[in-house]
Amino acid sequence: MDAQLADVEAGKRFYGELFGWSFEDAYGSSVWALLGGAHVASLAPKMDGRMPTVWTVSFATPDAEALGRRITAAGGRVVMAPFPVGDLGVAALATDPEGAVFGLWQAGSHRGFGRRHEPGTFVWAQLYARDTATANTFYGGLFHEALFGEGARPDFGRADVTDVFPAEMPPHFLAHFRVADLDGAVGAVQRLGGRVQAPPFETSYGLVAVVTDNQGASFALLQR
Numbered sequence: 337m338d339a340q341l342a343d344v345e346a347g348k349r350f351y352g353e354l355f356g357w358s359f360e361d362a363y364g365s366s367v368w369a370l371l372g373g374a375h376v377a378s379l380a381p382k383m384d385g386r387m388p389t390v391w392t393v394s395f396a397t398p399d400a401e402a403l404g405r406r407i408t409a410a411g412g413r414v415v416m417a418p419f420p421v422g423d424l425g426v427a428a429l430a431t432d433p434e435g436a437v438f439g440l441w442q443a444g445s446h447r448g449f450g451r452r453h454e455p456g457t458f459v460w461a462q463l464y465a466r467d468t469a470t471a472n473t474f475y476g477g478l479f480h481e482a483l484f485g486e487g488a489r490p491d492f493g494r495a496d497v498t499d500v501f502p503a504e505m506p507p508h509f510l511a512h513f514r515v516a517d518l519d520g521a522v523g524a525v526q527r528l529g530g531r532v533q534a535p536p537f538e539t540s541y542g543l544v545a546v547v548t549d550n551q552g553a554s555f556a557l558l559q560r
């Protein structure tokens with residue numbers, strides 16, 4: 337999980353207060369977010385002011401080049417070809433057939449999350465799509481074993497975009513962070529300069545609120 341922000345220092349203050357994260361320098365001018373000394377996310381400066389302020393979900397793959405070819409064959413698009421991130425790994429950026437953006441990560445020395453599913457860490461990625469049948473076919477084909485294989489416990493769901501957002505909202509991934517007290521976390525977001533996009537609502541995977549940080553990056557808070 338990584339956030340592309342106009343002001344990384346402001347992001348550190350916001351998320352440090354909200355989730356109790358600490359930070360250390362990572363690759364280039366990005367920073368690791370840590371909880372209890374374990375990697376839980378990263379914050380990076382936007383290289384171009386025209387880029388969106390967003391959280392990006394990356395899927396692990398043993399071969400980013402090969403997965404990129406499968407994405408293209410399935411009707412998606414590789415918008416940033418695989419590139420090395422020092423010795424940490426290989427990254428790429430892609431879209432599904434409806435244009436929802438997601439990342440790929442081929443691990444080197446950085447394996448991914450050090451902690452997840454705990455308060456203050458990643459817990460779920462929800463795809464909001466307009467054509468859920470197309471999404472089922474696309475992601476079910478790409479990640480069949482992870483989603484449906486024996487013993488699979490995916491952190492990934494999908495819904496129609498109009499279930500939560502206005503019809504004009506483009507298809508997108510929404511990163512969810514777990515919290516112990518949803519009302520308290522929503523209040524903290526507002527106190528820190530963020531805002532509420534969707535107040536708490538029930539889902540099949542927990543109680544969720546959709547918020548933005550103080551720079552406009554959307555994410556969700558999930559209480560289970």
